[in-house]
Amino acid sequence: MSTVAADDHHDDHVESPYSIKRWLFTTNHKDIGTLYLWFSFIMFIIGGVMALIIRTELFQPGLQFVDPQFFNSMTTMHAIMMIFGVVMPAFTGLANWLIPMMVGATDMALPRMNNWSFWILPFAFTMMLSTLFMDGGGPAGGWTLYPPLTLQTGDALPFVILAIHFMGLSSIMGAINVIATILNMRAPGMTLMKMPLFVWTWLITAYLLIAVMPVLAGGVTMLLTDKFFGTSFFNAAGGGDPVMFQHIFWFFGHPEVYILILPSFGVISSIIPTFARKPLFGYASMVYATGSIAFLSFIVWAHHMFTVGMPLAGELFFMFATMLIAVPTGVKVFNWIATMWRGAMTFETPMLFSLGFIIMFSIGGFSGLMLALAPVDFQYHDTYFVVAHFHYVLVPGSIFAIIAAVYYWLPKWCGNMYNERWGKIHFWLSTIFVNLTFFPMHFVGLAGMPRRIPDYALQFSDYNMLATVGAFGFGFAQLIFLFVVIQAIRGGKKATSQVWENAEGLEWTLASPAPYHSFTTPPVIK
Amino acid sequence: MRANSLLTKALLGVFGALATAGITHASQPINMTVGVTDISRDVYDLHMIALWLCVVIGVLVFGVMIYSMFAHRKSRGVTPATFHESTTVEAVWTTIPFIILIALAIPATKTLIAMEDTSNYDLTVKITGYQWLWHYEYIDEGVEFYSVLSTPRDEINNLAPKDENYLLEVDNQLVLPTGKKVRFLITANDVLHAWWVPDLAVKKDAIPGFINEAWTNINEPGIYRGQCAELCGRDHGFMPIVVRAVESDEFDQWLADNTTNSPEEIEEVEVEIEVSAVTQ
Numbered sequence: 001m002s003t004v005a006a007d008d009h010h011d012d013h014v015e016s017p018y019s020i021k022r023w024l025f026t027t028n029h030k031d032i033g034t035l036y037l038w039f040s041f042i043m044f045i046i047g048g049v050m051a052l053i054i055r056t057e058l059f060q061p062g063l064q065f066v067d068p069q070f071f072n073s074m075t076t077m078h079a080i081m082m083i084f085g086v087v088m089p090a091f092t093g094l095a096n097w098l099i100p101m102m103v104g105a106t107d108m109a110l111p112r113m114n115n116w117s118f119w120i121l122p123f124a125f126t127m128m129l130s131t132l133f134m135d136g137g138g139p140a141g142g143w144t145l146y147p148p149l150t151l152q153t154g155d156a157l158p159f160v161i162l163a164i165h166f167m168g169l170s171s172i173m174g175a176i177n178v179i180a181t182i183l184n185m186r187a188p189g190m191t192l193m194k195m196p197l198f199v200w201t202w203l204i205t206a207y208l209l210i211a212v213m214p215v216l217a218g219g220v221t222m223l224l225t226d227k228f229f230g231t232s233f234f235n236a237a238g239g240g241d242p243v244m245f246q247h248i249f250w251f252f253g254h255p256e257v258y259i260l261i262l263p264s265f266g267v268i269s270s271i272i273p274t275f276a277r278k279p280l281f282g283y284a285s286m287v288y289a290t291g292s293i294a295f296l297s298f299i300v301w302a303h304h305m306f307t308v309g310m311p312l313a314g315e316l317f318f319m320f321a322t323m324l325i326a327v328p329t330g331v332k333v334f335n336w337i338a339t340m341w342r343g344a345m346t347f348e349t350p351m352l353f354s355l356g357f358i359i360m361f362s363i364g365g366f367s368g369l370m371l372a373l374a375p376v377d378f379q380y381h382d383t384y385f386v387v388a389h390f391h392y393v394l395v396p397g398s399i400f401a402i403i404a405a406v407y408y409w410l411p412k413w414c415g416n417m418y419n420e421r422w423g424k425i426h427f428w429l430s431t432i433f434v435n436l437t438f439f440p441m442h443f444v445g446l447a448g449m450p451r452r453i454p455d456y457a458l459q460f461s462d463y464n465m466l467a468t469v470g471a472f473g474f475g476f477a478q479l480i481f482l483f484v485v486i487q488a489i490r491g492g493k494k495a496t497s498q499v500w501e502n503a504e505g506l507e508w509t510l511a512s513p514a515p516y517h518s519f520t521t522p523p524v525i526k
Numbered sequence: 527m528r529a530n531s532l533l534t535k536a537l538l539g540v541f542g543a544l545a546t547a548g549i550t551h552a553s554q555p556i557n558m559t560v561g562v563t564d565i566s567r568d569v570y571d572l573h574m575i576a577l578w579l580c581v582v583i584g585v586l587v588f589g590v591m592i593y594s595m596f597a598h599r600k601s602r603g604v605t606p607a608t609f610h611e612s613t614t615v616e617a618v619w620t621t622i623p624f625i626i627l628i629a630l631a632i633p634a635t636k637t638l639i640a641m642e643d644t645s646n647y648d649l650t651v652k653i654t655g656y657q658w659l660w661h662y663e664y665i666d667e668g669v670e671f672y673s674v675l676s677t678p679r680d681e682i683n684n685l686a687p688k689d690e691n692y693l694l695e696v697d698n699q700l701v702l703p704t705g706k707k708v709r710f711l712i713t714a715n716d717v718l719h720a721w722w723v724p725d726l727a728v729k730k731d732a733i734p735g736f737i738n739e740a741w742t743n744i745n746e747p748g749i750y751r752g753q754c755a756e757l758c759g760r761d762h763g764f765m766p767i768v769v770r771a772v773e774s775d776e777f778d779q780w781l782a783d784n785t786t787n788s789p790e791e792i793e794e795v796e797v798e799i800e801v802s803a804v805t806q
Contacts, residue, residue, distance in 0.1 A: 061692060062684040069760045142757045148734060149717040149759055236735020242718060243733060277600070279610040307720060307755075308731045309738035312642045316635060323627045327620060334619045337591045342607040344600040355595065359588055366580035373630065375637040376573045378729045379558055382720060382755040443556035448724045450755045453763030455682060457693045462554050 024119070027111035028516060029096045030413070032118050036093025037406070039121060040086050041482070046129070047081030048475050050074045055437075055471040058464050063455055071454035072140035073132065079143035083260065084167045085125055087394065090402045091263040092117075092174045095202050097413065099178060101507035101514060102196045104187025104523045109180035117173035124166035131156035131163075142452060144253070145220065147234040147245050151227050158228070161220045168213040175206035175213075182206075187506070189525030193284065196505050198266030200287050204294045205262045211298075212252040212259075219248040243308050250301035258297045261393060262290060264361075264401030265332055268354045270505070271408050272336050275351035276343030277502040282335040289328035289335075296325050306377045315374045322372035329365055333358060348500075349423030353404035356396055356431050364392030367442065382452075385445025391438045395474075396431070403430075403481065410488055411495035415513035418488035422480055429477035436470030559724050562746045562771070566727035568637045576630060583626075641727075644739045647709035651700070655712075655719030655732035655754065658761035662700050665711070669784050673698045675764050682764075693763070694751040699770040703777035704744045712738045717759060723752035723769055731756055744771040 026032060053074050057065050066074070096114065100107055108114050132138040136154015139145070153160070182195070182203045195203075222233040223245070232238020234245045265286075273280045280286065302310060302318040310318075336358055345351070367389040371380050380386060403426075411417050440463035449460045456464065495512040506523055507514070560570045598604055654661040663670035673696045680686035682693075689695065702708055712721050714732035721740075722729040730740040744750075752767040772780065 061688060063682055064684065067760075068763065072757070072760065072762070140759075146718055146757070149757065152717070152759065236733075241736070243736070276598075277606040278608065281610050282612075282616055283610070285611075285616050307729050308733065309736070312639065315638060315642070319634065319638070320631060323631060326627060327623050330623045331616070331620060333587065337587065337594065338615070339610075340591065340594045340598065342594075342604075342609075343598050344604050344606040345595060345598055346600045347595075355591075358591065362584065362587065366584060369580065370573065370576045373572060373576060373634045375569055375634055375641055376576065378641070379569055379573065379724060379727055381729060382722075382757075443554075446558045447555035448559070448752070450722070450753050450763070452757045453753075455693060455763050458688060458690070459554050463556075 025115065027107075027115050029100050029108045029111070029114065029518070030514070030516065032108075032114050033093045033096030033098075034413075035118050036089045036096060036121075039118070040090035040093060040402075043081050043085030043089070043125065044478070047078050047086055048478070050078040050081065052471060052475055054078060055468040057454055058456070059468040060465065061456055061458055061461050066454070068454045069137055069140055072142075072452065073138035075452050076139045076141065076143050077128075077132065080128060080139075081125075082394070083143065083256070084164075085121075087260045087398045087402070088167075088171060089121060091202075091205070091260075092171075094198075094263065094267070094402070094405050094409075095174070095178050098409065098507060099181055099199055099202060100185065101412075101510060101518045102199050102505055103182060103185060103190055104506050104519045104525070105181060105185035106517045106519055108177050109185050110177045113173050114177050117170045117177065120166050120170040124163045124170065127159050127166070128163040131159050134159070144246075144249055145223065146249070147223060147226065147242050150223060151234075158224060161224050164220050165217055168217050171209050172213050175209035178202055178206040179210075187519065187522040187525055193287070194525065196266070197269035197280065197283070197286055197290075198263065201262040201266030201269075201290050204290050205259050208255045208259050208262075208294055208297065212255045215248060216252040216256075219245060219252065222248075243305070246305050246308060247302065250304045251298075253304065254301040255294070255297040257390075257393075258293055260398050261361075262294070264357065264398050265290060267401045267405040267408075268336060268357055271350050271354040271404055272339050274408075274500050274503045275348060275354075276340045276345050278339060278343035279504075280335070281338035281341075282331075285331055286335055289331045292328040293325060296321060296328070300325065303372060303374075303377070306374045307381050319372060319374040323369065326365070326369050326372075333362055333365075346501075348407075349418070349420060349427055350404045350408035352424060352427040353400045353407065356427065357400045357404065360392055360396030360400070360431075360434070364389055364394075364397055367392065380445065382450055383445040384441040384449045384451060387451050388438050388441035388445055391441070395438065396434050400430070406481075406485065408500075409507070410485065411499045412507060412510070412512050412514055414489045415495055415511075416488045416492035417495050417499075418484050418492065422484045422487075426477060426480040426484060429480070430474060433470045433473035433477055437467050437474055438470070440464075440466045440470075561725040561727050562744055562748065562750065563726055563742055564745070565637070565641055565742070566725060568633075568640070569727045572633055572637055575633070579626065579630065644709050644741045646707060647741060648706040649703065650709045650711060651702070652711045652713070653721050653732065655714040655716075655721065655758065655765075657716050657759050658754075658765040660696075660700075660721070660765065660767060661715075662698075664781065667781050667785065669781055671698045671784075673700065673768070675766055677764075691751065694753070694766045694768065696766055696768045699749070699768045701770050701772060701777060701780050702742075702744060703774045704747055704771050705774060706777075707741055707743045710740045710742070712740060718756045719754050719758045719765070720756035721752075721767060722755040723750050723767055725750040725752075726769070729755055744769075747771050747773060 057071055134155040136156060138156050139153050139160045141150035141153060182199055225231040226233055226235060232240040234240050234242045269280055269286060300318060300322045303322040306315060371377055371389060407418060407423055444460045444463045449456055497511055498508045499512060509523060558570055558573050560567055650665045652663040652665050659672055659674045661672050676695045676697045677693050678686060681688045712730045712732045714734045716734060719732040720729055721732055726742040728740045728742050730738045748771055750769040754762055754765045
């Protein structure tokens, strides 16, 4: 309890909390976690504005507001911002805040590297955003950067590639730090199979990051040399193959999608038991399912490329392997529901976002299963059906999980309860508008609307209009989130150490707000 | 109170928009086309099987979940149970999905094998993607032409009312015979494109330097429209595909009318190719 923090008051406060030096030079896991989370929110606003530019142009058929080239750079940048700037830093921020508290450590294992891995990001994203103002405009070949189109980018290309290298560097260092912390800093008695699932999912995610970020780095470097140094890795005229880039990219890209979702599974597995007042069902099978998903993520990459003309055997292999992912993912959903079953549930904001996650992530999973079927994928591929699919797993999936996590642990972070009423309004508006935005995309996709087009045929107009209305609603609903979080940081009802009636785990034994150096003496593990 | 009225207004706005859309154009398509080939019908059937399977599983799983949310809530004064594992249950819900997946994989495999069988064709059309138009060449017949978007610029810029086939109309349609197996050889000249006609269930990437194969056998005469399906730059949204399927004899007549090169000219071209091959 709070006695843990009572005997270290000599260093349990920050010298000058508002100076710029404190934040620039901080090596404290909580400070760095905070930086990551605010950075993520700023990028969420920027990426969100880009999404709204896209949706504004698509409100009606015809070209109204932006040039098609700029439209393409908006779709490209929106994806890069949201993936590398929002979801990945938000999860690293959560990892920073929570992992030391959850495993009973004082801080992360490598605090200076922790500082560095965060402070790379503002520079990387400033560089990435600056490309929008360069000769030839920002990158407009899609976030997948497929050559030869990406090689037509103007002055922006080398800057985009350097920025991606920086982001990769930051992620790899963050991942090394997570692994070092989890493997070395656990309190005595905390065996691997006693770790909270958030820690487990992050451990596996960190290994995925270390495995695949270098692959992306290699791929984009080959683009760079193709463009500037006369190599022909991806140019058939010089003996290369444009499709090879796609294989390299998706060998990174598929594990990447699990990097974006596995920590969410950890978050949901923490929240559901608390508000169901019942232990997580099937802890061990959750761990094994996460491991299976991580393994399968390495052998399914070419399902993103069924239309490139692979041999039949290849298409069959990637179809079967992809379908298999439904099994461990199903196990997770069933375990969550079994955790709820015969519990005593209450529905505070984190629980609402978690339940929304389970239902809407599953809808994304269903469309994923349909997309896995190669012959049907020929019809779905590169249409809005795919756009609907991955937004369902990323927005009411990853983003909802991040929001749920913030509501759940915010009282622990700042010591005050947030406004429950506004939290619930935030949930309901987000849920209504997220479905209004992305559900109609299934329809236009099935009806034949390709992705990444600035203008469309008349039969797609109604549902595009709905999606645009939804997107604006969803975007503005997030301002409530900002308001609720700031209000809680500034004051409010004081939180107890345990915060939630049935919250279990080491972080809830610390005072609220948690002391600056989490556990200065190792806690006792039962 | 203030928050509630805000929520109410937002909800009304949303449902208002939904209702308006529903009333004004009730006829906009929301599902995959059945198409006009045996393959496209198989693909559609597979899509519907997968869709209904997902709906049934969804209703069952979400049903249990929502029941639990109502029945097992603290406000009803329930005491939470304490169970947290059961190997039997875990085995059951690992095995059942596995069996369902196998049942789904069998028809999918059959259809995929049929789609990839490009043997025994009657006619070959070479399709080349350019930024931002298509080129069609009937390889053995000496007919070739470019096919470009024919929607007037004014319609795109909202200066003229939009035609029914806005953005889905071209100057030269690809004419194909019904009841014949047509093989497509698909490639590109600059960047990646993808040739897609939903009614034929054919979508294949056009890759510069490589030739992909696909095929179709159209059952009904008609006009079938599609679009480029791989981002190819600024005007990716403006390079549609229009296929006009006609009866076999009408097709032969069309070929005869449109042969640009006489047989002698074709031979000359072939000789040139051979010569250039030798000099390399």
